[in-house]
Every structure is written in C-alpha cells, then in structure tokens.
Amino acid sequence: MTGPVGEWSPFEPATQVVHAGRPPVVAGGPVNPPVELSSLYHQGGGVAYARDSTATWEAFEEAVGVLEGGQAVAFASGMAAIAAVVEGLAVGARIVADRASYQGLRQFLAELGERGRVSVRTADLTDTPAALAACQETLSVPSRSGRTPSPGRADQQLADRPLLWIESPTNPLLGVVDLPALIEGAHRIGMTVAVDNTFATPLRQQPLALGADVVVHSVTKLLAGHSDVVMGVAVAADRSMRDALVRRRSLHGAIPGPFETWLALRGLRTLALRLERAEANAGELAARLSARAGVTEVRYPGLPGSPGHQRAVEQMSGFGTVVSFDVAGGAEQADAVAAATRLITAGTSLGGVETLLERRGRWPGESHLPPGLLRLSAGIEAVEDLWRDLDQALRAAGAR
Ligand SMILES: *Cc1c(COP(=O)(O)O)cnc(C)c1O
Secondary structure, three states, rough: OOOOOHHHOOOHHHHHHHOOOOOOOOOOOOOOEEEEOOOOOOOOOOOEEOOOHHHHHHHHHHHHHHHHEEEEEEEHHHHHHHHHHHOOOOOOOOEEEEEOOOHHHHHHHHHHHHHOOEEEEEEOOOOOOHHHHHHHHHOEEEOOOOOOOOOOOHHHHHHHOEEEEEOOOOOOOOOOHHHHHHHHHHHHOOOEEEEEEOOOOOOOOOOOOOOEEEEEEOOOOOOOOOOOOEEEEEOOOOHHHHHHHHHEEEEEEHOHHHHHHHHHHHHOOOOHHHHHHHHHHHHHHHHHHHHHOOOEEEEOOOOOOOOOOHHHHHHOOOOEEEEEEEEEOOOHHHHHHHHHHOEEOOOOOOOOOEEEEEHHOOOOHHOOOOEEEEEEEEOOOOOOHHHHHHHHHHHHOOOO
C-alpha cells in the first residue's frame, strides 16, 4: 500500500494515517519502514548521501504528504522547517506575520529583521481587513533585494516573492485566521503563503486545499504525539517548492535522525485516535473552566461564544487540543495553579498524550500575553481525573 498521493484519495484521513508510508507489499517483507542507519549509499542509485534523503524520511514524508495533500520534507525540528521556508527568501524579502504567532517564529523574524536579512511587518491576522492592508502596504515598500524575479532555478523564483506567514489557531491565544480570505487576498497580490498547521493537524485543517503554498508543522507536538521527539516537517503544494525546501535542508543540514523520524511515524499512526480523545477532553475542560469561579477568560475555538468559533466551524473539522485560560489573580495565582497540579504536568510544549499546563508569560518572549494566562494542552487521560486535578489546583491557588 504505497504510492502517489492520488491513490490515497478514496480513503478517509483516519485510514490514511494508519497506512500511508508503509513499504510496498512484498511476501516476507516488513510492514514498517526500516530505521535506516547509513550515511552513504552505493553509487549509481537515486540517493548518494543521507543528508539528502533516507528511506526512513521517505516513509514519514509520504505519510504526511498524503495527509496534507502535498509533498513533505522532514526537518530536525519545527523551527528548522520554518527556517527552511524563510531562509529560502532573497535578502531584503518582505514578510507579513501575525503579531500573536508562536514565540520562536517571532524571535526568529525579529532577529533576521534586525540584521537586515528580511523586512518584517506584523499585524493582527485574525482581523482580515487589517491583515490584507498590511500585505498591501508591505508591497508598497520596495524590496531591498533590488532584484527582479528571476526565471530559472525553482528556489530563485520563490525567493523573490513576498511571504505571508499564517498560524491558525495561534499559539497560545487560539486566534483563528480566515484562511480562504487571506490566502486568496495574498495570492492576488503575488505573495507566497505559508501556514503553520501545528495546532490543527492535517486531520482538522488542510491549508494546501485552501490554496496555501506551503504548510509547516512542529512534529514534536501532535503529529509525533508522545513528547519523546523533536522534529519538524514542511509540506509543499508543488514540486518546485518541494525542491527548494530539499535544497535548503541539504545545504543547511538541519536533518532529523532516522530513529527520531521512525518514532514520529510510529506516533503518527495513532493521530486520529489521540486527537479525537484529546480534543473531546479539551472541549469538556474548556466548558467547565468557563463556568468555574476564579477563571476570567477561556480561549478555545470550540466555545460557541469565542471570537474564532464561526470561522473555525467553517474551515476546521474540529477545534484542537489546546485551551488557554486566565485566572483572576494574575501571574502569581497562575504560577500557584501550575505548581499545585498533581496529575497534570507543569511544563512547556504541547500535543503529547499527557496533559500539560504552563503559564506562558514566564517566558521573556511572551510579554504581550496576559500575565496570568495558562496554556493547557489536553492529553488523552480520563477527563474526570483531569477536571478533579484542575479544580483542586485552582482551589489550592485560592480560586474558589
Ligand atoms: C512548537 C512550535 C513550533 C516550533 O517547533 P519545534 O519542533 O519546537 O522546533 C512552531 N510552531 C508552533 C505553532 C509550535 O507550537
């Protein structure tokens, strides 16, 4: 059961996630791909050296490519996948990104901007007219590269276009961006569109089907799903974008290890089940937190009253596994809540089978957040156990 993306289209995503990327069916052959531990290959074949490709990556890439409907390129981390897209741009290239996007992306773009490598404009991308205006304004600033788009190599064509970087839902404010409107609007003025799909996963949102040029994931989170591997992936809508990403990976060398890749593929096999359970837990906890004294605001696109709810209903097939909430007592009380949980793990990251809680404002890069904001990544435990733990932690921290 292996082959091009099209062969998988008759199957539901929950089936694709189990079967895509397995070795060809051969009598006596293995059902799973190898952990291919070889840096070199006998000459005369397609691949010569393991910085360019390995059989383990190819299996993982096929599976993710089928799920996202594009061509996947595995990276050493989510940040490495992000960097491959951004570093593919020409010097002075213009980028528009969300003010509220993942802190690693914001820091990365800010540093590149300070060094004059790219020119970055931020906006609230959940505000569609403001987002489109920011895209328009960035085009009125001449590209500092001073180059005109050059035909020829694929990565050069991509390099000269301005880039709109979307994340939806956003980490950790759970903002929902109008993907069809922004993708269409950005394309109309010649921008490339990248979407960080980490929070939604391809089982809940398919940005390439909505027209995006490239999707990135922190595989570390929901795709691998067990908090035991750091990895990333970028998925290109077309061959030239894919080739450009492979070239960046080969030249920058941010490659995943074969064992990490194998673990990520193994984790991916249960994504549909994990997501179903964790999402149900997130929805239930969000609803109970909304009614809990001492909790002032709950951010979760699944809550009917939340600002992104309608948009999420339209462009997602589920609301994801992350809930953010504020406690009345601010930073001090939020720290006390995180310190008082017994079952829920206090720590950063998200998307694993275990429920995590963290006060995001404790990081210097997150000073724009409400200081008492707690980000909860729902795992797959029994929801009553999770609620009992959250409720007792809130009580212990003085939220009654
Ligand atoms: C964690 C995260 C990243 C970065 O991924 P790493 O695997 O940690 O490098 C990028 N985007 C989002 C939305 C994330 O949550």
